[in-house]
Amino acid sequence: MSLDDFFHDETFFGDYTFKNSPRAIKRFPFPFPEDDYMYSVNMEPHVPGRPGSVFEHTFDVDEHYVAEMRDRARVLRDDPLRCQSLPHMTLAGWDLLELIMESFARDYPQWFSLTKSGNQWHWINRPLNIDQKFTFLDESTLPCGPMEYITRQAQGDFTLQDQRNDNLWIEAGMVTTQADWSLDFDIGMSFHEWHAPVPKAHEMGVFDRALKFLLQLQHGAPVRRFNWTMTVDPLLDTSPENYPKWGPGKTTLTKENIGQRQHLRVELQTLFRLPRSNAIAFPIRCYLCSFEDLVTQPKWARRLHRVVRDLPDELATYKGFIRNRPLMVDYLSQFDDGAPTSPGWWPDE
Amino acid sequence: MSKTDFGPSIKSRPVYGVLSPRPGSSHLIVADGEGGAAVEALFAQAPEMKAKAHLIYIPGANGTDMSTAMAALGAGQYNRAPTYASVRSRIVKVLGDGHMGLQVYATGTESLMGQVQRDAMEAGLPHDAVQTEHRGSLARRVQCVHCKGITENVTTDPFVCSHCGLNLFVRDHYSRRLAAFQGVNIDAEDPGEVPPAEERFK
Numbered sequence: 001m002s003l004d005d006f007f008h009d010e011t012f013f014g015d016y017t018f019k020n021s022p023r024a025i026k027r028f029p030f031p032f033p034e035d036d037y038m039y040s041v042n043m044e045p046h047v048p049g050r051p052g053s054v055f056e057h058t059f060d061v062d063e064h065y066v067a068e069m070r071d072r073a074r075v076l077r078d079d080p081l082r083c084q085s086l087p088h089m090t091l092a093g094w095d096l097l098e099l100i101m102e103s104f105a106r107d108y109p110q111w112f113s114l115t116k117s118g119n120q121w122h123w124i125n126r127p128l129n130i131d132q133k134f135t136f137l138d139e140s141t142l143p144c145g146p147m148e149y150i151t152r153q154a155q156g157d158f159t160l161q162d163q164r165n166d167n168l169w170i171e172a173g174m175v176t177t178q179a180d181w182s183l184d185f186d187i188g189m190s191f192h193e194w195h196a197p198v199p200k201a202h203e204m205g206v207f208d209r210a211l212k213f214l215l216q217l218q219h220g221a222p223v224r225r226f227n228w229t230m231t232v233d234p235l236l237d238t239s240p241e242n243y244p245k246w247g248p249g250k251t252t253l254t255k256e257n258i259g260q261r262q263h264l265r266v267e268l269q270t271l272f273r274l275p276r277s278n279a280i281a282f283p284i285r286c287y288l289c290s291f292e293d294l295v296t297q298p299k300w301a302r303r304l305h306r307v308v309r310d311l312p313d314e315l316a317t318y319k320g321f322i323r324n325r326p327l328m329v330d331y332l333s334q335f336d337d338g339a340p341t342s343p344g345w346w347p348d349e
Numbered sequence: 350m351s352k353t354d355f356g357p358s359i360k361s362r363p364v365y366g367v368l369s370p371r372p373g374s375s376h377l378i379v380a381d382g383e384g385g386a387a388v389e390a391l392f393a394q395a396p397e398m399k400a401k402a403h404l405i406y407i408p409g410a411n412g413t414d415m416s417t418a419m420a421a422l423g424a425g426q427y428n429r430a431p432t433y434a435s436v437r438s439r440i441v442k443v444l445g446d447g448h449m450g451l452q453v454y455a456t457g458t459e460s461l462m463g464q465v466q467r468d469a470m471e472a473g474l475p476h477d478a479v480q481t482e483h484r485g486s487l488a489r490r491v492q493c494v495h496c497k498g499i500t501e502n503v504t505t506d507p508f509v510c511s512h513c514g515l516n517l518f519v520r521d522h523y524s525r526r527l528a529a530f531q532g533v534n535i536d537a538e539d540p541g542e543v544p545p546a547e548e549r550f551k
């Protein structure tokens with residue numbers, strides 16, 4: 001299969017030509033292991049998963065790769081503040097560059113290659129037509145900083161957290177596919193501060209326990225968790241900055257178009273301790289799937305209906321879909337016959 | 350514990366204490382509006398610190414002006430400034446020149462305290478090196494998340510961004526780096542449907 005056949009030519013904006021192939025639907029990371037949902041410290045080791053699944057490799061590069069990178073470039077052109085790194089975070093940026101280049105070259109040799117001779121590195125990214133020789137740890141040999149350089153070539157948002165005073169500090173990031181939070185506003189905050197707007201989870205002790213766990217995170221033992229929300233139209237850039245542009249879209253959902261326009265938005269979040277800087281890298285990979293495509297898996301259809309119907313109002317409000325919940329429940333109920341669902345999130349074979 | 354009861358809030362929202370004299374080779378004290386009363390209380394506890402004190406006073410945006418009383422306190426160095434923006438470079442210089450023994454105090458509105466903390470952090474001090482005490486107005490400094498402009502002395506919710514004109518609601522989410530709360534467009538989903546402005550931060 002040639003590059004052009006695998007990678008879609010599609011948009012996440014304007015005419016929204018984004019579409020999941022049947023294979024992408026089948027491997028969609030459906031985030032609900034049970035019929036209801038509440039916040040918890042849901043972390044598990046990030047070890048290679050089933051072949052073909054989004055967990056097969058350290059980083060999942062899929063059919064949307066090229067189009068997502070184009071969308072990132074577009075967002076950055078409009079708003080360069082989506083990529084920021086405080087001065088002391090450059091070393092963590094190099095750590096991240098190394099992690100991504102080594103993983104991509106190892107897991108996808110048909111698309112990426114990395115050759116090293118001491119600190120002289122040669123990086124080839126075939127899908128994006130990039131061929132770059134540079135000196136590792138020497139910023140002047142790249143067209144931009146190391147974090148920006150590599151995250152313009154990797155799907156998902158990325159943040160880098162420095163660790164000091166028994167806390168984590170969000171001090172660098174590339175954030176163009178976010179679920180309504182602002183890097184420009186949050187940069188410099190501590191773990192509990194940047195999580196401040198989340199309802200319920202503080203009182204439940206979720207953030208105290210999660211932080212304690214992360215402070216002990218070891219190099220070579222990454223972990224992963226899911227987060228999810230809802231997005232009307234396959235828009236990756238649901239930023240607070242642009243909310244006046246995308247907010248009105250929520251009001252135009254109807255019984256007729258909800259199947260195509262309403263998307264479940266799932267974030268596969270991974271956490272890696274970085275070797276030189278001791279920072280923690282936090283890739284936030286966003287997957288979108290329309291309701292119409294989700295309900296092709298009967299188990300997912302039943303379960304999504306129950307989760308959305310029974311979610312506490314506070315969470316539905318925080319996630320921004322309380323106004324459309326009745327429409328969603330109405331649509332999804334057609335596909336829920338009340339039958340029990342099997343445990344775990346995999347679709348039934 | 351702060352003397353002002355701000356009610357329950359979220360974890361990014363700053364909390365304030367009560368100024369108390371700390372031994373130091375010099376003292377930078379920045380106050381606005383009713384904060385003047387906290388400076389009087391501080392000096393009453395430790396009159397010996399006056400000679401080593403650099404006191405900067407800014408009359409409140411709400412009209413409270415204690416400058417006559419402040420000038421008479423007997424601080425080694427006294428400066429009355431019209432606004433924080435006008436005196437910022439002076440504060441930054443004092444913070445930059447400050448030796449190990451410099452103590453920093455900020456009192457009055459949240460906007461004033463937040464900006465002193467921000468400038469102290471930029472000068473390399475840890476954010477908790479600045480002692481704070483809230484006095485007077487609850488007016489907020491708010492950053493518009495859309496145009497990034499900061500509106501000073503916001504007393505109502507919602508309010509109109511002084512830069513881009515959008516109607517913003519005021520969140521409790523607070524950035525120490527910007528010394529500002531966050532403002533988000535309230536009628537994005539239903540343009541024109543703006544609830545009446547309430548005076549929440551008198």
Ligand code: HEM
Nearest residue numbers: 039040041042159181194195197198201210227228229282
């Ligand atoms: C260290 C890296 C992490 C970063 C940079 C990060 C960042 C964020 C941000 C920016 C938000 C949005 C807050 C807002 O509304 O403004 C958020 C939400 C949240 N985070 Fe984290 N987070 C991290 C790790 C974790 C971990 C380890 C947990 C585990 C429990 C967690 C649990 C949550 C939850 C439950 C939400 C609410 C999500 C929702 O309902 O949509 N986060 N996080």
